[in-house]
Amino acid sequence: MSAGPRRHLLSTADLSAEDAMLILDTAAEFARLADRPIKKLPTLRGRTVVNLFYEDSTRTRISFETAAKRLSADVINFSAKGSSVSKGESLKDTALTLEAMGADAVVVRHWASGGAHRLAHAGWIRSAVVNAGDGTHEHPTQALLDAYTLRARLGGLEGRRVTVVGDVLHSRVARSNVRLLATLGAEVTLVAPPTLMPFGVEGWPCSSSYALDPVLPKSDAVMMLRVQRERMDQAFFPTEREYSRRYGMHADRMAQLPEHAVVMHPGPMNRGLEISAEVADSARSTVTEQVANGVSVRMAVLYLLLGGSEPAIGTEDEGERR
Amino acid sequence: MTNWTIKGASPLGGPARDLYVREGRIAEAPAPDATVIDAAGLIALPGLVDLHTHLREPGREDAETVLSGSRAAAAGGFTAVHAMANTDPVADTAGVVEQVWRLGREAGYCDVQPVGAVTVGIAGERLAELGAMAESAARVRIFSDDGHCVSDAALMRRALEYVKAFGGVVAQHAQEPRLTEGAQMNEGELSDVLGLRGWPAVAEEAIIARDVLLAAHTGSRLHVCHLSTAGSVEIVRWAKSKGYPVTAEVTPHHLLLTEDLVRGYDPVYKVNPPLRSKDDVEAVRAGLADGAIDVVATDHAPHPVEAKDCEWAVAAMGMLGLETALSVVQQTMVATGLLDWAGVADRMSVRAARIGQLEEHGRPLEVGEPANLTLLDPAAARVIEPASLHSRSRNTPFAGLELPGAVHATLLRGTATVLDGKVVDR
Numbered sequence A: 001m002s003a004g005p006r007r008h009l010l011s012t013a014d015l016s017a018e019d020a021m022l023i024l025d026t027a028a029e030f031a032r033l034a035d036r037p038i039k040k041l042p043t044l045r046g047r048t049v050v051n052l053f054y055e056d057s058t059r060t061r062i063s064f065e066t067a068a069k070r071l072s073a074d075v076i077n078f079s080a081k082g083s084s085v086s087k088g089e090s091l092k093d094t095a096l097t098l099e100a101m102g103a104d105a106v107v108v109r110h111w112a113s114g115g116a117h118r119l120a121h122a123g124w125i126r127s128a129v130v131n132a133g134d135g136t137h138e139h140p141t142q143a144l145l146d147a148y149t150l151r152a153r154l155g156g157l158e159g160r161r162v163t164v165v166g167d168v169l170h171s172r173v174a175r176s177n178v179r180l181l182a183t184l185g186a187e188v189t190l191v192a193p194p195t196l197m198p199f200g201v202e203g204w205p206c207s208s209s210y211a212l213d214p215v216l217p218k219s220d221a222v223m224m225l226r227v228q229r230e231r232m233d234q235a236f237f238p239t240e241r242e243y244s245r246r247y248g249m250h251a252d253r254m255a256q257l258p259e260h261a262v263v264m265h266p267g268p269m270n271r272g273l274e275i276s277a278e279v280a281d282s283a284r285s286t287v288t289e290q291v292a293n294g295v296s297v298r299m300a301v302l303y304l305l306l307g308g309s310e311p312a313i314g315t316e317d318e319g320e321r322r
Numbered sequence B: 001m002t003n004w005t006i007k008g009a010s011p012l013g014g015p016a017r018d019l020y021v022r023e024g025r026i027a028e029a030p031a032p033d034a035t036v037i038d039a040a041g042l043i044a045l046p047g048l049v050d051l052h053t054h055l056r057e058p059g060r061e062d063a064e065t066v067l068s069g070s071r072a073a074a075a076g077g078f079t080a081v082h083a084m085a086n087t088d089p090v091a092d093t094a095g096v097v098e099q100v101w102r103l104g105r106e107a108g109y110c111d112v113q114p115v116g117a118v119t120v121g122i123a124g125e126r127l128a129e130l131g132a133m134a135e136s137a138a139r140v141r142i143f144s145d146d147g148h149c150v151s152d153a154a155l156m157r158r159a160l161e162y163v164k165a166f167g168g169v170v171a172q173h174a175q176e177p178r179l180t181e182g183a184q185m186n187e188g189e190l191s192d193v194l195g196l197r198g199w200p201a202v203a204e205e206a207i208i209a210r211d212v213l214l215a216a217h218t219g220s221r222l223h224v225c226h227l228s229t230a231g232s233v234e235i236v237r238w239a240k241s242k243g244y245p246v247t248a249e250v251t252p253h254h255l256l257l258t259e260d261l262v263r264g265y266d267p268v269y270k271v272n273p274p275l276r277s278k279d280d281v282e283a284v285r286a287g288l289a290d291g292a293i294d295v296v297a298t299d300h301a302p303h304p305v306e307a308k309d310c311e312w313a314v315a316a317m318g319m320l321g322l323e324t325a326l327s328v329v330q331q332t333m334v335a336t337g338l339l340d341w342a343g344v345a346d347r348m349s350v351r352a353a354r355i356g357q358l359e360e361h362g363r364p365l366e367v368g369e370p371a372n373l374t375l376l377d378p379a380a381a382r383v384i385e386p387a388s389l390h391s392r393s394r395n396t397p398f399a400g401l402e403l404p405g406a407v408h409a410t411l412l413r414g415t416a417t418v419l420d421g422k423v424v425d426r
């Protein structure tokens, strides 16, 4: 690795507007490449990117893998079994192994909030760390690809009104999006039942509402979050039917949106619960674009962390706080 | 046995005078063969008493043993510690409490007073043989399922009633289990920012509120372990105003540290109950100052390196406390003017000994009393180095912090366990 401070992408809170715009602009350049017959660039030849996944997420892993391969990096997929219940090899020992293997970047998906932060800052490895989702904390590349998609569809982000609907409390996608979109000048409104609204949401850079319908006519985009059915058993909401009726996106609600507004979903979707098939398959839906944009954005992130020149993305190593 | 002349110490921070120790007791006049300790500038306190210590033996000798933990206690100025029951096997029988008690006597660094479990295996289902533990050689008086809450109200009621037969106390780890499933840190704005499941104040306060009412109803002694929130202080203050038989403790870490430390996801700051807000810290300091909170208890909780060298969610909860407690109290309570040294003696020795019913501890520094005492150099300052601690574990949240005060000597019934700031090998 080149000398200088280690760089990571752990949280969208660490990105300035300039950092984020650089990633989006770089992603746009890579997106043009996707239309060419030969999609590969030699940029990261000889570099090793490890996909370290403590949680199954085929779509995120494939997206990162495709991104790294298009930049000619060597990719190692390391799926680490083990959870809070059944402990496998410790994160530390896995990190030491990756360090010994000479990983230049580690893309980590972890079920524990702070997993990526710990990997980046505990002193176990020197690689760049990309957070591919940590517990209920953050999923920064998802937010970046959402911002990319919004910018492409709405022609910009400044002043655009984005409504995020669903299980905000447990959603890393929502956390990363709120921070990034606020940084980029969008106005975010969170919509959720009170049980699924974060405890201290008043302090977040957004507004919030328990009701969806009044917000719809004022939305340029609505982002539907995946709702896990197990939340029902924990009394976060009474039944799927009631959730769907109060917070689901279906044709009637879609009709209340302005003409130009789009409906987003990070996937995988629960059709019939938070989004109806009619909406998911409509022209307003950006679901498949989001997938395609994901590859370009992740190429940009890997490129800027490993090969790209100034300016940096992510934060410099802040070390352990006391 | 060595006799001592302690020259020029300030008992409880008062005017300097000489203290004489003969045959393990404070004496009127010096023994002819007395060894002199130059104590000019040192504060003399009754030997500190900890109501809440995890010594980990039997079962987790990789984290701590009775020997290593009682050396750490002596280094911190303690002459007595209460060994919590959540060992493996659990201290829920006369056999186990007597084993721990005997190990403490053999080690000889401080009096190790076992705490007995309230329920068999601290499983919260059936009462353990509390009477057998009370009548054992270990003479158990405090019973606690610490680490777990006796959450079943009926069982808690019976435990409170039952211990009246032998003057026992039930020490409750107040944590409503359903409100804290998977809880990782204080619930508030920060827990949601960090994506860590919240441990709400109400989960502590609801149990304390219930328990003080049960204590009143049964007329039995309740002790509240490690209370950590402003609301808990209010409830205990109210219960005391009603004359309910309730006492409470606060830990050094809840007097000094706040939840902001969790931001870096370093599990050395993971503890149960969790670090709270600045307002809570202010409230527990005020409660300790006005006596709503009776004592400082360390909740010394040693863990091996691997239990903290991992993801936050996987890490064990708990912090070391014995060797830093007095310094933290000096910083948070004395330097701030909230307590004088007599107050420190009261909260770290006198009241703790009274709650634990240890007759030889927490006594005045007067002629005829057992020579359990601690000499503190209040002018010293030290940077906490984990590697220099006497505990077998290293999980101190104070690493790298400069804290005031250093224990110069500790005497246990006249025997020096610490001299010149060093633990005396026995």
Ligand SMILES: [Zn+2]
Residues within 6 Å of the ligand: B146, B147, B148, B173, B225, B226, B272, B273
């Ligand atoms: Zn406890």
